[in-house]
Amino acid sequence: AQTVTQSQPEMSVQEAETVTLSCTYDTSESDYYLFWYKQPPSRQMILVIRQEAYKQQNATENRFSVNFQKAAKSFSLKISDSQLGDAAMYFCAYRSARNAGNMLTFGGGTRLMVKP
Amino acid sequence: DVKVTQSSRYLVKRTGEKVFLECVQDMDHENMFWYRQDPGLGLRLIYFSYDVKMKEKGDIPEGYSVSREKKERFSLILESASTNQTSMYLCASTLGGGNSYEQYFGPGTRLTVT
Numbered sequence: 001a002q003t004v005t006q007s008q009p010e011m012s013v014q015e016a017e018t019v020t021l022s023c024t025y026d027t028s029e030s031d032y033y034l035f036w037y038k039q040p041p042s043r044q045m046i047l048v049i050r051q052e053a054y055k056q057q058n059a060t061e062n063r064f065s066v067n068f069q070k071a072a073k074s075f076s077l078k079i080s081d082s083q084l085g086d087a088a089m090y091f092c093a094y095r096s097a098r099n100a101g102n103m104l105t106f107g108g109g110t111r112l113m114v115k116p
Numbered sequence: 117d118v119k120v121t122q123s124s125r126y127l128v129k130r131t132g133e134k135v136f137l138e139c140v141q142d143m144d145h146e147n148m149f150w151y152r153q154d155p156g157l158g159l160r161l162i163y164f165s166y167d168v169k170m171k172e173k174g175d176i177p178e179g180y181s182v183s184r185e186k187k188e189r190f191s192l193i194l195e196s197a198s199t200n201q202t203s204m205y206l207c208a209s210t211l212g213g214g215n216s217y218e219q220y221f222g223p224g225t226r227l228t229v230t
């Protein structure tokens with residue numbers, strides 16, 4: 001079974017600075033997808049960024065980018081120019097490409113605090 | 117915009133009660149999911165459904181059942197609520213098939229069992 005580990009329960013960053021959230025996963029498969037989801041306080045979970053394992057290029061979405069290291073099974077999220085609205089719980093998630101049900105395996109989450 | 121709604125944001129029930137949590141999505145998604153979210157444990161899959169009347173157990177199905185009579189609606193049932201089922205429950209939906217489709221989440225139901 002796949003597992004996803006987020007080793008940082010809490011992180012804090014100064015507004016306008018850069019922060020990196022860590023995620024590692026364990027799998028024996030070669031084809032899969034990785035996701036970062038954001039859950040703001042009292043608001044719905046939304047997708048931040050996704051990465052297909054077969055793509056070597058790291059995904060980027062505006063201020064959000066990932067560092068995908070397939071051999072190391074590492075998938076970190078970098079948030080540049082942090083804003084107060086980035087404060088949230090962040091979850092890393094894994095999905096096998098063989099999984100037609102699109103089921104996700106989530107990490108334990110990292111609570112990000114942004115200091116003004 | 118995809119919309120996933122859940123019947124209640126907050127719910128307080130007594131031990132032994134039967135509890136129904138309802139989830140509705142409006143984007144004709146084939147797959148629907150129920151998760152529970154607990155601090156430090158992230159989201160854990162309880163059940164999912166890939167079609168009407170079809171269901172599969174997730175990682176923690178004990179004490180729960182589900183029902184999907186219509187494509188847009190997926191219900192989670194606690195047959196006899198217990199205090200260890202106090203948690204945040206999240207519903208999600210996504211398109212079927214194998215791809216990097218994102219899951220769309222509802223706002224969550226915070227259930228307290230006393």
